[in-house]
Amino acid sequence: MCSFGYNPVMDNQIIIIGGGASALMLASLLPKNTATIIESNPKLGEKILISGGGKCNITNTKMGTEFFLGDKDFVAPSLKKFSEKALLRWLERQNLEPVIKKETQYFCRDSAKELLDIFTKESKKQKIYLNENVLEVTKRDEVFYVKTNKKTHTSKAVVIASGGLSFPKLGASSIGYDIAESFSHSLVKTAPALVGFTVQKEQFFFKELSGVATDVKITVGESVCEGALLFAHKGMSGPAVLDASLYWEKGKIEIDFLPDFSWNSIKGSKKQISSLLPMPKRVTKAFLTQFSIEDKIASKLTTEELRSLQGLNHYIFAPAGTFGYSKAEVTKGGVDTSEVDSVTMMSHKEQGLYFLGEVLDVTGRLGGYNFQWAFSSAFSCSKSIKEYT
C-alpha cells in the first residue's frame, strides 16, 4: 500500500534522484531498462553544459586523494577502480577524446555538449522523468516510495545523485541532505566552495582593481593554493582563490603576491618600483597607495618602505565571507562518508539506499576533480547495485 494515498508507479528497480553528472554516468553503465532517472529540470545535465567555461573540465592528468577534501580513505577505492585513465578509455569508446589544457586539465575539444550528448544517448536506455521534483523518500516492507510533485514512484533501490546547494538556478536543492537525514544519516556542515571571497573594509581597494589578475600563492591553514588571483567587483576570485575557499572556514588567510620573486634582484635599481615588481602596474600602484609609499626608483626606498613592500609576500587578512551558493562551483560538506560504504556507495544505515557525487562530504579542487569524483563514485555504485537489476 502506498503511504501517500494514491497509486504508486512501478518503475525500474533502481530510482536515481537527479539527472546530473553522477546520475548520467550510472545510468550509462547500468544494463538497459534497469534504472529510472527523476530530474527536476526540463533537461538532463544542465551543469555539465556550463562547466569549465562551456568546455567541461572532465578530469586531470594529476589524480589522487590529495586533491580532495574529505576522508581520503573513502575516496581512494573509487578513484582506484575508475581512475582518470579508465574514464578517458570509456570516453574514447564513445568517440570522445578530451584535450589537455592548462598543462594537466582535460576538456572537451569544442564544447561540453560533446560529453552531454554521449550521456544523453547512453541514458536513453533507461526510463527518464524530467520536470519532476522529488519531495520525499520513504521505505516500507523493502520497497522505496519516491514522492514527487507529480506522483509516487516505487523501487527496490534508490540512488541519491542530487548534488549540492551550488547554483540553485540550475536546479540545486537540499533534497539529498533531507532524504539522508530522514534515514538517520549525519551531515557534515555544508558551505559554498570553489567560490570567490568578499572582503572587509581594509581590502575594499581590491574592488577598484576589478578585472585585473596576478599570480599568487595563498596559504589557508596547512594548505597552499597557487595560481591566478582575479580582483573582482565583489572582492577576489580566480583559480587560486577558488581553491583556497575549499579550505577556508573563517579567519585569516595569507597571500604571497610576489611568489618566486627575489628582492635582491632590484637592489640598487634605478627603475621605478611599479615597473620592477612582477605584478600588473595597477596592482603595484594600489598597494603603494595603501602603504603610503611614492612610486619612486627602487634605490631610493627607505628601509622601512622596503619592509612594508616585502609584506606583500605575507599579506594577511580575513575575508568577509564568500560570494555564496549562487556563484559557488560546488558545495563542501554533505552526507557523512563514515556512514556510507566506500566500495559500494551504499548507506550503512539503509539497505538499498546509495549516495553519489557532490551530495557526499567529498569535494575536489579546481581542475576536473569534481567530475572525476562524480564519475568514479557512479562506477563503484554501478558494480554493486546490479544485484537490484
Ligand SMILES: Cc1cc2nc3c(=O)[nH]c(=O)nc-3n(C[C@H](O)[C@H](O)[C@H](O)COP(=O)(O)OP(=O)(O)OC[C@H]3O[C@@H](n4cnc5c(N)ncnc54)[C@H](O)[C@@H]3O)c2cc1C
Ligand atoms: C559553474 C560551474 C562550473 C563547474 N565546472 C566544473 C568543471 O569544469 N570540472 C569539474 O570537475 N567540476 C565542475 N563543476 C562542479 C561539477 O559540476 C559538480 O561537482 C558535479 O556536477 C556534481 O555532480 P552530481 O551528479 O553530484 O550533481 P549535479 O551534477 O549537480 O546533479 C544533480 C542534479 O539533481 C537535480 N536535482 C536537485 N534536486 C532535485 C529534486 N528535488 N528532484 C529532482 N532532481 C533534483 C539537479 O537539477 C541536478 O541536475 C562546476 C560547477 C559549476 C556550478
